[in-house]
Amino acid sequence: MKTEVCIVGGGLVGLSAAIAFARQGREVILLEASDLKPEVPAELDARSIALSYSTIQIFRALELWPELQQNVAPITNIHVSSAGHFGVTRLKAEDCQLDAMGYVIEYHLLIQLLLNVAENEKNIQIITPARVETVEQADDAVKLQYLSANETSTLNTLLLVVADGANSSVREKLGISIETRDYQQTAVIANIKINQPSSDFAFERFTNNGPLALLPLPEQRYSMVWTNTPARAEALAQLSDEKFIQQVYRQFGYRLGLLDSVGTRVRFDLKLTRANQLAAGRAVLIGNAANTLHPVAGQGFNLALRDIGVLFDLLSGVNLQTDVVQSQLDVYQLQRVEDQHQAVNYGDRLVQLFSNNLPVLNHLRAGALAVLDLCPMMKKEVSWQGMGYGPGCSSLMRGVR
Numbered sequence: 001m002k003t004e005v006c007i008v009g010g011g012l013v014g015l016s017a018a019i020a021f022a023r024q025g026r027e028v029i030l031l032e033a034s035d036l037k038p039e040v041p042a043e044l045d046a047r048s049i050a051l052s053y054s055t056i057q058i059f060r061a062l063e064l065w066p067e068l069q070q071n072v073a074p075i076t077n078i079h080v081s082s083a084g085h086f087g088v089t090r091l092k093a094e095d096c097q098l099d100a101m102g103y104v105i106e107y108h109l110l111i112q113l114l115l116n117v118a119e120n121e122k123n124i125q126i127i128t129p130a131r132v133e134t135v136e137q138a139d140d141a142v143k144l145q146y147l148s149a150n151e152t153s154t155l156n157t158l159l160l161v162v163a164d165g166a167n168s169s170v171r172e173k174l175g176i177s178i179e180t181r182d183y184q185q186t187a188v189i190a191n192i193k194i195n196q197p198s199s200d201f202a203f204e205r206f207t208n209n210g211p212l213a214l215l216p217l218p219e220q221r222y223s224m225v226w227t228n229t230p231a232r233a234e235a236l237a238q239l240s241d242e243k244f245i246q247q248v249y250r251q252f253g254y255r256l257g258l259l260d261s262v263g264t265r266v267r268f269d270l271k272l273t274r275a276n277q278l279a280a281g282r283a284v285l286i287g288n289a290a291n292t293l294h295p296v297a298g299q300g301f302n303l304a305l306r307d308i309g310v311l312f313d314l315l316s317g318v319n320l321q322t323d324v325v326q327s328q329l330d331v332y333q334l335q336r337v338e339d340q341h342q343a344v345n346y347g348d349r350l351v352q353l354f355s356n357n358l359p360v361l362n363h364l365r366a367g368a369l370a371v372l373d374l375c376p377m378m379k380k381e382v383s384w385q386g387m388g389y390g391p392g393c394s395s396l397m398r399g400v401r
């Protein structure tokens with residue numbers, strides 16, 4: 001007996017894919033190596049995820065939005081500026097006739113919600129802890145062996161969705177190679193408590209050391225991602241809370257009012273990992289297993305959901321027992337090249353251009369921001385791209401299924 005869809009990995013992406021396929025009427029088995037009990041962090045230590053407008057539309061189409069909505073902070077304005085220069089660009093949701101350009105949610109709330117939905121979905125069977133150990137491709141199925149409760153079990157699936165993260169072992173077992181790029185930059189991530197209610201403004205500030213992004217969170221909190229050279233990031237992480245807050249004032253000023261306290265500072269080395277193929281036979285890679293982007297651009301999950309949207313359309317109505325699966329996965333690879341390429345390029349430009357302290361670049365940056373602010377059409381274009389509407393649009397991204 002063959003399983004219709006098997007998903008390996010129960011992170012944000014694997015769970016989202018499981019729900020999408022189940023809502024398409026597919027029988028899904030999800031194998032996850034951990035026990036899937038998301039930890040609840042301290043209030044100021046929560047990691048957060050910015051959800052773009054396209055992601056919200058996909059969640060709407062999958063009927064996940066009503067519950068999520070209660071836990072998010074909206075972004076209605078994005079304020080982009082350069083420290084020490086006066087050029088500023090303001091992107092506004094109302095210019096795109098939207099209530100918000102995106103929303104921010106704490107990671108543990110999002111994964112818990114997706115898990116609750118998946119556990120209550122009759123078409124989804126979640127097996128944990130279950131670690132996939134071997135993968136074998138045949139024309140009519142993919143054969144997996146996984147270890148669960150000290151026992152090895154075998155499963156044959158018509159479609160294998162590989163969502164086992166950046167160090168994907170299943171990707172390796174499928175013989176798919178990767179490319180990596182080390183940006184020689186480190187992001188310092190922390191939450192900040194402010195002394196007034198958080199606004200619905202997100203900020204991107206280009207400082208001499210690298211971009212500093214601040215995203216609103218509910219309850220007087222902001223989530224900060226600050227890119228620096230590795231040495232400076234280490235120094236920032238070692239500072240006392242008071243001295244760290246002083247550094248934020250120096251680079252960012254007092255736009256958020258007074259900063260009350262800061263949570264644990266976590267460092268991430270900025271690296272890009274890309275699989276050289278998105279599919280092989282009846283297997284397809286999604287999420288970090290396909291592309292691990294660095295956190296500065298806040299795009300990894302949003303890109304993965306757009307991938308899921310396109311897969312959803314291409315496999316809609318397809319009998320997975322037929323060879324149409326393989327040809328649709330070939331189409332999928334072709335269709336996703338451009339959007340994925342743009343997402344990677346966007347992150348590259350952010351890191352390379354905005355982490356460079358050459359005076360001429362500083363002036364160009366400030367000038368470009370000032371010019372952009374005066375061009376409503378260009379601003380709209382930039383806004384829609386940032387919200388996920390670049391090349392390729394699936395039915396889920398239009399909010400329907």
Ligand SMILES: Cc1cc2nc3c(=O)[nH]c(=O)nc-3n(C[C@H](O)[C@H](O)[C@H](O)COP(=O)(O)OP(=O)(O)OC[C@H]3O[C@@H](n4cnc5c(N)ncnc54)[C@H](O)[C@@H]3O)c2cc1C
Binds near residue numbers: 012031034163295300
């Ligand atoms: C600091 C930071 C901030 C970010 N901010 C944003 C943001 O604002 N917006 C955004 O869109 N993205 C953001 N991202 C990216 C986003 O977090 C990732 O794109 C997303 O979490 C990737 O999820 P995933 O499910 O692909 O991988 P993972 O979360 O790594 O999940 C993989 C799962 O597979 C399981 N697994 C591994 N091997 C096996 C195996 N052999 N068998 C079974 N299971 C296995 C693992 O246990 C794990 O649960 C950010 C990332 C970071 C680091």
